[in-house]
Amino acid sequence: MADDMSLSPSRDDFAALLDESLGGRDFMEGTVVKGLVVGIEKDFAIIDVGLKTEGRVLLKEFGGEDDSKATVAVGDTVEVFLERVENAMGEAVISRDKARREEAWTRLEGVYALNEPVMGSIVGRVKGGFTVDLGGASAFLPGSQVDIRPVRDVGPLMGKEQPFAILKMDRPRGNIVVSRRAILEEARAEQRTELVAQLQEGEVREGVVKNITDYGAFVDLGGIDGLLHVTDMSWKRVNHPSQ
Template sequence: MSADLSKDYSPSRDEFAAMLADSLAKDDLFEGSVVKGKVVGIEKDLAVIDVGLKMEGRVPVKEFGIGGQPGNIKVGDVVEVYLERIENALGEAVLSRDKARREESWTRLEKLSEKGEKVTGVIFNKVKGGFTVDLDGAVAFLPGSQVDIRPVRDIGPLMHQPQQFQILKMDRRRGNIVVSRRSVLEETRAEQRADIVARLAEGQIIDGLVKNITDYGAFIDLGGIDGLLHVTDMAWRRVNHPSEILNVGDTVKVQIIRINPETQRISLGMKQLQS
């Protein structure tokens, strides 16, 4: 009668240590998580990534490119990839660099959104009602009304150019991000206006450009901010309409009569410079 040797078998210390290490390593690999792996080979347009436990997966090299640029990786590089499945029918791990970038971007963008900070992105496609923006891996929607302060006829010059956006809304569960370029421009313009107003003073004489003419006066561009030259302050004589004295595009010398620091409205006069 032969004895069942398997019952009496006990692993050596080294074998037990290896089995324990394997068990602990498996706990670190979760499907649906971002893991670190090492590039162990490049096969044509595929990078072979070892994520541990003698498991390898293949990821298109192009997924390691940023902003449409080709991927630049080499054997030995340590990269982060998204583990979709630990093993497929071929016995390989199913990995994705795109999804890893997306996860990284969402985490980073959520922190920036909480602080109200601006984010950098690239407009790369036109869709119904607006455009899509690549925020370094996460795709956001830019409504047409949020592209610029004024309607934009040709979006071409803005495409594929890194620029700043403000996050209006984020919903990770639905995968939705809405951004605005307009709010960034409005904030910049407000800062510029405040800076210009701070350099102006009541009584100051300044050159300006006639920007627009209305029945009650003319708007004068003072180098980034407009001032109103009322028809009653154009001349000591009666002026029926501003067009009697001014034309759009004229350069005129005016005096700053009043500055409202709260509304940043500037009142101008021409007759005050006349005898």
């Protein structure tokens, strides 16, 4: 019987093992640690983060508003961000949301180092640009980096998952700057290279007028712009291309 009990570690055993693996209170604070869910009370999950210290996390941080929708259960091991080992109430100050942000930052730093794009969604407007959710971390998208050309209505882009290039990361300040324009320019450059290789003199192609000047119109042929001079617009005299 004693042997069977030894195979199931108690909460004290869990706390001792966690304390031993993390090396003490000072090391734990300000980091993401593993905790044991020891209870579910109304809107909170009670989590033992070791050192016989418990904290409370709102169930909605795990994806549920109450215990019937929660994605955690008693006995689960979860990762949380430990802000303080003990507050005035004698409880640990912990957060699952902050743990997700820390995980996201670590992931994004790896992407940034490899100069790779990251998937995200434009979720809101702020002064000078927009807020982008990068799967747990928030980034700033300057208005000038939304598109190659000025965009009057950003509505269709809101909430749509799409690739972004990370221009800058500052973890101590919590700042991430991204660009959608850089992704579009890269794709456009690839299209331009392919199009130039395909173009042949004398062929007929459809294009979209992108800009009109006094001496002609610039037409997008699908990745590269061509100039349609005013003298080539019609057999008759054209005073201005806008006609």
